Amino acid sequence: MSILIFGHKNPDTDTICSALAYAELKNKLGKDVKPVRLGELNEETKFVLDYFKVGKPELVTNVAGEKIILVDHNERTQTADGFEEAKVLELIDHHRISNFNVDEPLYARVEPVGCTATIILKLFKENNLIPSKEVAGLMLSAIISDTLLFKSPTCTLQDTNAGLELAKIAGVNPNEYGLEMLKAGTALGDKTEAELLTMDMKIFEIDGQKIGVAQVNTVNEAELLENKKALLTEINNIISKENLKFFMFVITNILSNDSVAIVEGNGDAVIEKAFGQKVEDNEVVLKGVVSRKKQIVPPLTKAIQD
């Protein structure tokens, strides 16, 4: 039985591409592994797989009884159903470690870099291997996606160097390709409000309270804000369903590198404390904020715990 490799629920480009890339590395090392996904692809990831002509991983929803390798996530709320009944062999990630409990020793490689694919390139090299042209393209895409084309504060020198090296192997111009890819990701098409809110939603548990933070990239935030009333209705549905304390829908402009968030639930005091910004009319301006991991979750955690 193949070992399953997968990233988080509501998959993004890093999660999908890192699963595919780590599977290529493991296969080259003679391991029987299979990359899988826990949900539907977003527009950006579809563009990436089309561009490099790579098929999408199979959908899996429950991993009970499987041997598994986690990439790009570790928190219980973001992983597959049946996690407790699976055997976790490895974890390759670049997030904080939280609510991740396993019964037996495992191989964990977690580094505070901007993208999981950056760590995976390192693992290729440690094994004296290089990714194929297509997989290098996927890994480059993951880095561009997670670092907003090397501009996010999460982006380290390691990520930039890895990106440039992968661009050479993939044979693409990173800036031209990157902008095209990010713009493809802002095409929201005919998504319903529910789809918009959950396509990149993550749930975090802090001091026993669950909060939801979704993020979407755009070149035109006004278009999304126009629809605030319908979005708020749907956010309230999610809050009830997932039993959340509050929810932030972060709209990030990939050209200006600023965000604005639509917020709902019992979180205004925490949000104002975390960001030093007033919540007005269910909106909060987050100037210079593009990274959920580095600029949103840590201040929220601190504000809740204080």
Place this chain on the structure above:
Amino acid sequence: MSILIFGHKNPDTDTICSALAYAELKNKLGKDVKPVRLGELNEETKFVLDYFKVGKPELVTNVAGEKIILVDHNERTQTADGFEEAKVLELIDHHRISNFNVDEPLYARVEPVGCTATIILKLFKENNLIPSKEVAGLMLSAIISDTLLFKSPTCTLQDTNAGLELAKIAGVNPNEYGLEMLKAGTALGDKTEAELLTMDMKIFEIDGQKIGVAQVNTVNEAELLENKKALLTEINNIISKENLKFFMFVITNILSNDSVAIVEGNGDAVIEKAFGQKVEDNEVVLKGVVSRKKQIVPPLTKAIQD
């Protein structure tokens, strides 16, 4: 302010030597770090530091406000007071990950090998460095201690190879030195029952229940079992004080590689299920069992969770 590097409470040879070794590596890399310890040294570790003429790390009990690097442990119950108010920069470990929650991304290198020092040797090499003669001796000692001279089921080929390589740098015969070191560790001297039970005690939280597992090495288990009544009295004190469901005091014979455990508290059914052995007169025979991490905690976890 120096970054503090430390292993678990009730320090053993791997915890102390890995803190010292990783501090040497970090110093060579130009980082301002200081190895510290969370408790008193055991007889084996004292022998090791005397043998290689290395001073013991400073004692620290609370790390609030510090920047910290954890080696050889990650579970909240085994780490320093003030952990929540510290900034965790790194984790180098070979145990399961459990009850370890941090707010921000960190560097974590966790591998399913027999000893933390084996991972640290790898990190030296990745940085094109080698440990000094003294520190190589400490790292060899850590590996011998954790693998019972390469015989524990936790011992991997990587541990054995690292041990042989370190023995060369340290200039000692691993088998002769190792047996001398392990025997020094069985010298219990004039320890009280409370000291015997807590010098290598670890507390694990499984499904919300806390259990204590202490381990001691010996060449003569009869000597310890003679004192069972007094040990049980003291175990009951620990159970009350730490609010444990049950406690196992595992006595491991380093020559036969078998163990016998003295058990107390509300755990007989779980223990019998975990090991398929009757608990009689507060004793359970654990033939071929030497590793708490691999042969005791996982079956107990499974038995409790089932």
